[in-house]
Amino acid sequence: ELKVEQNPLFLSMQEGKNYTIYCNYSTTSDRLYWYRQDPGKSLESLFVLLSNGAVKQEGRLMASLDTKARLSTLHITAAVHDLSATYFCAVDIRFGNEKLTFGTGTRLTIIP
Amino acid sequence: GAVVSQHPSRVICKSGTSVKIECRSLDFQATTMFWYRQFPKQSLMLMATSNEGSKATYEQGVEKDKFLINHASLTLSTLTVTSAHPEDSSFYICSVEGNYGYTFGSGTRLTVV
Numbered sequence: 600e601l602k603v604e605q606n607p608l609f610l611s612m613q614e615g616k617n618y619t620i621y622c623n624y625s626t627t628s629d630r631l632y633w634y635r636q637d638p639g640k641s642l643e644s645l646f647v648l649l650s651n652g653a654v655k656q657e658g659r660l661m662a663s664l665d666t667k668a669r670l671s672t673l674h675i676t677a678a679v680h681d682l683s684a685t686y687f688c689a690v691d692i693r694f695g696n697e698k699l700t701f702g703t704g705t706r707l708t709i710i711p
Numbered sequence: 712g713a714v715v716s717q718h719p720s721r722v723i724c725k726s727g728t729s730v731k732i733e734c735r736s737l738d739f740q741a742t743t744m745f746w747y748r749q750f751p752k753q754s755l756m757l758m759a760t761s762n763e764g765s766k767a768t769y770e771q772g773v774e775k776d777k778f779l780i781n782h783a784s785l786t787l788s789t790l791t792v793t794s795a796h797p798e799d800s801s802f803y804i805c806s807v808e809g810n811y812g813y814t815f816g817s818g819t820r821l822t823v824v
Binding site: 687 | 806
């Protein structure tokens, strides 16, 4: 059974600081996704990582994927209050049973 | 990616009644749609995979007689929560896999009183 773990579960950080959220998964995966969820809302897609060594950046967020280590990171640079949300990674296994398995989520709070 | 519309966004119902939630893929013909449930402060858990024209595939522990899924066309899947109880109160989200990944509906907040 595929397991996807994120850490930390909760993260409180000051504006302007940098931090990294980690996503570990237990079996070979074809794709890894990062999503943002604001309170009471659905998911907003941030990144899709398709191959080993993939790195994608959008604004203050950068995601990377190491398929050998089964690890993805979401790095936040110079955090601003607007980034406060819950972030989920999700892993997609495609051989005959395509579906997403979500990580536990990281609740990020940016303090002014 | 696909554009997904989910309705209603909020519903309050009495215990013992049934509630239907609709998920529409507006610009993509979806042979497969996914239904998730999210309890407060928890992650999303896949409930079932909805297959157009055939039976849904339910995840382990999900009661198929309680959560009825119908996927009668390439643009519409419905989830009916039958004989709802307070413990069914949750946030239900549908998803469509398009050409560029998964797109999620806006979610339905179900409260059973």
